[in-house]
Amino acid sequence: xxxxxxxxxxxxxxxxxxxxxxxxxxxxxxxxxxxxxxxxxxxxxxxxxxxxxxxxxxxxxxxxxxxxxxxxxxxxxxxxxxxxxxxxxxxxxxxxxxxxxxxxxxxxxxxxxxxxxxxxxxxxxxxxxxxxxxxxxxxxxxxxxxxxxxxxxxxxxxxxxxxxxxxxxxxxxxxxxxxxxxxxxxxxxxxxxxxxxxxxxxxxxxxxxxxxxxxxxxxxxxxxxxxxxxxxxxxxxxxxxxxxxxxxxxxxxxxxxxxxxxxxxxxxxxxxxxxxxxxxxxxxxxxxxxxxxxxxxxxxxxxxxxxxxxxxxxxxxxxxxxxxxxxxxxxxxxxxxxxxxxxxxxxxxxxxxxxxxxxxxxxxxxxxxxxxxxxxxxxxxxxxxxxxxxxxxxxxxxxxxxxxxxxxxxxxxxxxxxxxxxxxxxxxxxx
Numbered sequence: 001x002x003x004x005x006x007x008x009x010x011x012x013x014x015x016x017x018x019x020x021x022x023x024x025x026x027x028x029x030x031x032x033x034x035x036x037x038x039x040x041x042x043x044x045x046x047x048x049x050x051x052x053x054x055x056x057x058x059x060x061x062x063x064x065x066x067x068x069x070x071x072x073x074x075x076x077x078x079x080x081x082x083x084x085x086x087x088x089x090x091x092x093x094x095x096x097x098x099x100x101x102x103x104x105x106x107x108x109x110x111x112x113x114x115x116x117x118x119x120x121x122x123x124x125x126x127x128x129x130x131x132x133x134x135x136x137x138x139x140x141x142x143x144x145x146x147x148x149x150x151x152x153x154x155x156x157x158x159x160x161x162x163x164x165x166x167x168x169x170x171x172x173x174x175x176x177x178x179x180x181x182x183x184x185x186x187x188x189x190x191x192x193x194x195x196x197x198x199x200x201x202x203x204x205x206x207x208x209x210x211x212x213x214x215x216x217x218x219x220x221x222x223x224x225x226x227x228x229x230x231x232x233x234x235x236x237x238x239x240x241x242x243x244x245x246x247x248x249x250x251x252x253x254x255x256x257x258x259x260x261x262x263x264x265x266x267x268x269x270x271x272x273x274x275x276x277x278x279x280x281x282x283x284x285x286x287x288x289x290x291x292x293x294x295x296x297x298x299x300x301x302x303x304x305x306x307x308x309x310x311x312x313x314x315x316x317x318x319x320x321x322x323x324x325x326x327x328x329x330x331x332x333x334x335x336x337x338x339x340x341x342x343x344x345x346x347x348x349x350x351x352x353x354x355x356x357x358x359x360x361x362x363x364x365x366x367x368x369x370x371x372x373x374x375x376x377x378x379x380x381x382x383x384x385x386x387x388x389x390x391x392x393x394x395x396x397x398x399x400x401x402x403x404x405x406x407x408x409x410x411x412x413x414x415x416x417x418x419x420x421x422x423x424x425x426x427x428x429x430x431x
Contacts, residue, residue, distance in 0.1 A: 056328050071275060086203040093110045125196070130199050130202070219249065223252075226251070234261070236264055238252070238290070242272040246272065246283070262290055286309060303329045314375040316339065353400055360390075
């Protein structure tokens, strides 16, 4: 019997044995719906037998059901131990240059390498922490490339006001769109900065590594490297996927402990459920881990969590297993990255207006309240609440996308785009 099955069977048997000193505690914490038969347990694969690539090959509903079952049994009696933390010398890090080339290093040498780059940290610093493996998953590779290319454009191209959206005469406008039409566009200032990719996702190839990831240990290691950077720390924005979102939260906590100050912003891209929660300690991402924390939930009932973890939590099309157009749970998870990448592109910062609302139904019935808040890079850092919006099933995803064609070659030079794609792919294969 594999370790997970053994854990579950032991938990079930132990909680049923009279006289066990944990009996009272366990019986009070379990609900009838948490019990599974032995035959059901036998059908559950071992965590280390379920790769992220496997999930990418399953239909959305099948993958979501498997993830729910595995999470369900992992919470019986006691959570899985937080015992997995990849060696920093094995975690790839890329410092992306303005021409699309990159400086390759590892997590333990990240600060030293960054400080040697000309003009690094003179303005905004974005640290992108991946949470799924791009080397084995096409949807992850595509999403990560889009985000990196978007930042290359963001930091090197002057943004312009988007053209007005041409609505179909038969289309019924939502309250969000109507409110947006009345909102005066203000062209954001041209941004400039440095981008770092911490490719933690390459060390998270299967569910066991995800479930047993020590987010506190990995987050603390990243925080210690950040303190060594030769730049103002209040300009650092961490963007992190899935399990890495909780690593970012722990990084923020450790950074504050070490320096007495908070990081500027953490953006969580489909933050994951925490399998390895310590009931005696608040762990993972939470409001307060940075001056501003925002989250985009695109696979809330599968790869992600529906729980509010940020100052501003965005639920495209409401909390669900996956958003429109996503065929599997991995693709659904990666939509958060692709939405954020779209907002980073010059001229598309306000493609995702959202309204504070309790549900998608309320949103569609125009029962939301407050002015539009923009999901993505342009999100104001003083907003709070749960926000709902609608998205399209194909790229471009934002309902407020300008009439201008959405093609990367219109913003970035072909040479810079291709050079990143080639170098990223080759590095993923090497690692």
